[in-house]
Amino acid sequence: MALAIETENVVKRFPVTSSYRDIVLFWKRRNVEVLKGIDLRVPSGEATALLGPNGAGKTTLLKVLAGLILPDEGYIEIQGTDVTDGASTLNGRLTYVSNEERSLIWRLSGEENLKVFATLQHLSRSEQSRLIPELLDLVGLTEHKDRLVMRYSSGMKQRLAIARGLLVRPDILLLDEPTRSLDPAGARQMWEFIRSELIQKLGTTLLLATHNTEEAAFLCDKVAILHLGELRAHDTVSNVISQLTGTDRWVIRTTGNVNGAVASISALPGIHEVNYEPDARDGTGPRLELNIDSSEERIPLVVQHLVNSGVGVAGIDKVEISLGMAIEQLSRVEN
Numbered sequence: 001m002a003l004a005i006e007t008e009n010v011v012k013r014f015p016v017t018s019s020y021r022d023i024v025l026f027w028k029r030r031n032v033e034v035l036k037g038i039d040l041r042v043p044s045g046e047a048t049a050l051l052g053p054n055g056a057g058k059t060t061l062l063k064v065l066a067g068l069i070l071p072d073e074g075y076i077e078i079q080g081t082d083v084t085d086g087a088s089t090l091n092g093r094l095t096y097v098s099n100e101e102r103s104l105i106w107r108l109s110g111e112e113n114l115k116v117f118a119t120l121q122h123l124s125r126s127e128q129s130r131l132i133p134e135l136l137d138l139v140g141l142t143e144h145k146d147r148l149v150m151r152y153s154s155g156m157k158q159r160l161a162i163a164r165g166l167l168v169r170p171d172i173l174l175l176d177e178p179t180r181s182l183d184p185a186g187a188r189q190m191w192e193f194i195r196s197e198l199i200q201k202l203g204t205t206l207l208l209a210t211h212n213t214e215e216a217a218f219l220c221d222k223v224a225i226l227h228l229g230e231l232r233a234h235d236t237v238s239n240v241i242s243q244l245t246g247t248d249r250w251v252i253r254t255t256g257n258v259n260g261a262v263a264s265i266s267a268l269p270g271i272h273e274v275n276y277e278p279d280a281r282d283g284t285g286p287r288l289e290l291n292i293d294s295s296e297e298r299i300p301l302v303v304q305h306l307v308n309s310g311v312g313v314a315g316i317d318k319v320e321i322s323l324g325m326a327i328e329q330l331s332r333v334e335n
Contacts (some may be wrong), residue, residue: 003077004172004205005042005065010035010074012060034060036229038074044171047199047206048234049216051327052226058209061226062174065207066096079171092121092168097161099177104149110160111136111145117164135163138197155186159193166198172205173198179215191218213324223323227330237323244326247272247291249319250299254286255312265290265305270298289319 012035035057042048050058063069065076067086076084078094105113111132118128136142139159149157158178165173178194179187195218198204210216216223217237224234225244233243258276266274270293278286292298303313321329 002044002080003041004044004046004079005040005207006077007038007040007065008075010038010040010061010064010071010076012057012064012069013072034229035064035071038231040224040231040234042205042207044079044205045203046222047208047220049220049223050207050209050226051211051213051216051223051323053211053327055228056226057229058226059176062096062176062207062209066094066174068096093170094172094174095165095168095170096174097165097176097178099158099180103161104157104164106150107148109146109148110141110152110156113149113160114164114167118167121167123167131167135166138166139163139193153186154181155190158182158190162194162198169202170204172207175206175208177210178208179210179212187212187215191215195219213322213327217323225327225330227327232330241321241323241326244330245291245321247293247321249321249325250290250292251317251319252288252290252299252302252306252313253315253317254288254306255314256286256310258286258288258306258311261306261309261311262288264309265302268298268301268305271302 011033013031013033016030016032038057038061040061050061052058060069064071065078067083070086071084074084075082105116108116114132114135115128118132123131133142136145139162141156141159141163144152144156149160152160158181162175162178175194179190182190194206194208199206199219206219208216208219222234222236223240225232225240233240235243258278262274262276265271265288271290272293273289273291275289276286277289290302292302299316303316306313
């Protein structure tokens with residue numbers, strides 16, 4: 001399958017200034033590396049979610065791909081075209097939609113906004129007459145086309161921003177947290193719109209930056225995890241969880257005093273984390289929570305150790321690790 005996006009060793013640094021002296025003595029500025037050698041490949045027609053905590057580099061990566069900022073090192077190819085020095089040669093094949101509502105002209109109506117941006121994209125009046133009504137209908141804003149954008153809800157502004165991005169019918173759409181300011185119902189409507197209209201109907205290649213793991217799983221074929229400027233994993237959700245954690249999570253419900261056995265269990269090979277709850281919140285009584293190497297079965301060894309320590313075992317359950325839990329565990333270990 002042809003690649004829509006390909007990057008190799010992309011690095012981006014920004015200067016850090018903390019005082020007027022730093023600004024004047026610009027040759028002494030410190031640089032912080034926001035992107036650290038990003039290698040990313042997104043096939044045409046695929047939807048990929050960029051996930052990671054604040055400061056991971058998600059928005060910076062989208063802006064680099066869109067040509068809004070240039071990388072300090074590395075190589076970027078969009079649909080086979082080298083755009084390392086800027087995306088001006090893409091001719092509308094790629095569009096970046098920011099989550100900033102101020103990217104629209106608030107004192108104009110929704111339709112007027114699209115006319116302004118269509119003119120900036122050098123679309124003729126006949127093209128505008130045909131395309132703008134289609135886009136307003138596509139994003140569900142036909143009835144509100146004459147309303148001033150300042151009177152739009154956050155969801156309506158976001159849909160209008162997407163319509164603006166689709167004026168050139170891009171093959172690749174970069175979306176930066178499209179549901180950040182929406183309530184759960186509005187977010188769900190936006191997900192449905194993106195999946196049905198953009199991915200399924202138009203076949204758009206989507207790169208979506210988000211904090212919402214449910215959104216990522218609903219919309220995207222694969223997820224890419226950015227952490228501290230590095231691409232830690234890029235695969236299906238289940239494979240990414242395995243790559244990030246390398247562990248299984250187990251809950252052992254116990255009887256008797258476990259305190260004396262916790263330290264010795266923690267010292268067993270393949271055991272990475274042991275937490276003891278003397279009174280579990282779900283009312284099931286005392287329990288142990290353990291993170292154990294996925295590659296080897298350690299539970300029988302732990303159970304035997306508990307029994308030898310005089311602790312009864314009332315039940316054993318394996319806990320499914322969610323994508324959010326895996327990312328949280330990565331951040332907890334490395335921050």
